[in-house]
Amino acid sequence: MNIVLTGSLGNIGKPLIRLLVGKGHQVVVISSNAERISAIKALGATPAIGTIKDVDFLAATFSGADVVYLMEAWEAIGGLFDKDIDFLSEFMKIANNYVAAVERSGVKNIIHLSSIGAHSSNGTGSLLVHHKVENILKTLPENINIKFIRPVGFFSNIYRWLPMIQSQNAIIQSYGGDRKEPWVSPLDIAQTIADETEKIFNGKTVQYVASDEVSPNEIVQALGKAINQPELQWKVVPAKQLLDQMISAGINEWICKGLIEMQRAQQDGSLYEDFYQHKPELGKVKLKDFAMEFAETYNKK
Numbered sequence: 001m002n003i004v005l006t007g008s009l010g011n012i013g014k015p016l017i018r019l020l021v022g023k024g025h026q027v028v029v030i031s032s033n034a035e036r037i038s039a040i041k042a043l044g045a046t047p048a049i050g051t052i053k054d055v056d057f058l059a060a061t062f063s064g065a066d067v068v069y070l071m072e073a074w075e076a077i078g079g080l081f082d083k084d085i086d087f088l089s090e091f092m093k094i095a096n097n098y099v100a101a102v103e104r105s106g107v108k109n110i111i112h113l114s115s116i117g118a119h120s121s122n123g124t125g126s127l128l129v130h131h132k133v134e135n136i137l138k139t140l141p142e143n144i145n146i147k148f149i150r151p152v153g154f155f156s157n158i159y160r161w162l163p164m165i166q167s168q169n170a171i172i173q174s175y176g177g178d179r180k181e182p183w184v185s186p187l188d189i190a191q192t193i194a195d196e197t198e199k200i201f202n203g204k205t206v207q208y209v210a211s212d213e214v215s216p217n218e219i220v221q222a223l224g225k226a227i228n229q230p231e232l233q234w235k236v237v238p239a240k241q242l243l244d245q246m247i248s249a250g251i252n253e254w255i256c257k258g259l260i261e262m263q264r265a266q267q268d269g270s271l272y273e274d275f276y277q278h279k280p281e282l283g284k285v286k287l288k289d290f291a292m293e294f295a296e297t298y299n300k301k
Contacts, residue, residue: 001066003197004028005045006052007073009036011156011186012113012193016069017043019194030061032076052076052094058101065105067197070098071113072133080251087254091129095136102140109201110146111193112137116182116208118150119274123265126258138204145201151189151209152182152275155290158219159297166298169232171220174243174260175267176236178217182210182275185290188283208275211283222287226295239264 003020007013008031020027021044029045030052031037040047050057052072062068072094078085102110117127118134134148161171188211196207214222216234224232239260246256265271 001197002026002028002064003067003069004030004048004062004065005069006030007069007071007113008033009039010073011154012071012190014043015187016190016193017045019190020197021045023194023198025197028061028065030058052097055097055100055104058097059104062101062105062107065107067109067111067201068102068105068107069111069113069193069197070137072129080255083250083252085252087126087252088129088132092132092136095133099136099140102144108144110137110140110144111196112146112148113189113193114148114150114206116150116152116275117262117265117271118148119206123261123270125260125262125265126255127262127271128258142203146204147196147201148204148206149189149193149196149209150206150275151184152272153184155183155185155211155285155287158223158290158294162298165223165227165229165232169229170235171216171233172235172237172242173216173263174237174239174241175263176216176234177267178215179267179269180213180215180218181266181269181272182213183287184209184211185283185285188285191283206278208278208280209283210275210280211285212287213282214287219287222291223294226291227298 003025005013005027017027017029027045028048029040030048032051034049037047048061052058072091077087077090114134115127115130117124118130121131137146164172189209192209220232220234224230243256243260247253
C-alpha cells in the first residue's frame, strides 16, 4: 500500500516507519525539516518536505495514498513557555487544514492519532484539543473512513520529570497514590497503527492503546530501583501550589490550568471512564521495561 505519515521522525513516527517499510509498504513521510531527508531515506521511506499548515502541500502529498496517518504535534505549534499561543485555536486550524486536504486529495482511509480524554468536552483540561480535533475530522463525508487512535499517558513523558528527579529525588504532582491508571509506550502505539493500516476500514471508529496499568507509587518504586535511588518519592502537593509554581516558571497559563484539571480527572478516575468501557488488549512494553530504558538515560546525565 501507499501510506503517507505526518509526524516526521518522532518517538512514534520512527518505529512506525520501520514497521510499515518492513511490511513492504511504500511510505511517504512529511517533515518540515529538510535536514531529516537523509534520515528518512535511510529508513526506506520517501521524504516530503513541507508544513501541515500548507493545505496545497498536504493535498498534493496525500493524493494517491491508500492510507494517511494524521497527527498534531504540540511542538509543531509552539513551546510550553510561549505565553501568547492559543493552543486550542492552533490545533483546530490544523484539523481544518487536514479536512480540506483530505477532501481535495481523494483519500478515503485515515488513521488519526488522538488521545485519552477525547471522548469528553469537559473536565479533561488541555486534552480538550483532541476532542475538538476529532469532531472537526468527523465532518468529513461518510465515505471517508477514520480510525481514531486514542493512546493513554506516554511512559516517555516521564522524561519531562528527569530534572525534578535529579534535583529533588521526587516526582511532584497534584495527584498520586496507589490507584492504578493506564500508561503506554510509543512502541506499542506504533505497532497498533501499523496493524490498523492493514485492516478493512469502515466508518469512523475508535481504538484505545495502552501498555500497562500502574499507580504513581508503583512508578517511583520501579524507577527508583532501576536508578539505584530506592528513596525516590511521588509527592502530592495542593493543586494551587503546583499551578502557581508552573505559572511562575513562565509556562503558558492555559497549559498550566489544563494540566491541573487533567490531573484532577486522573485522580478521580473520570479521565478513564470511556477507556474502561472499551478497554483494549494491553501492549508488550511494561513499566519494568521502561524503567530500564529510563535508567540508561538517567545514568548518562
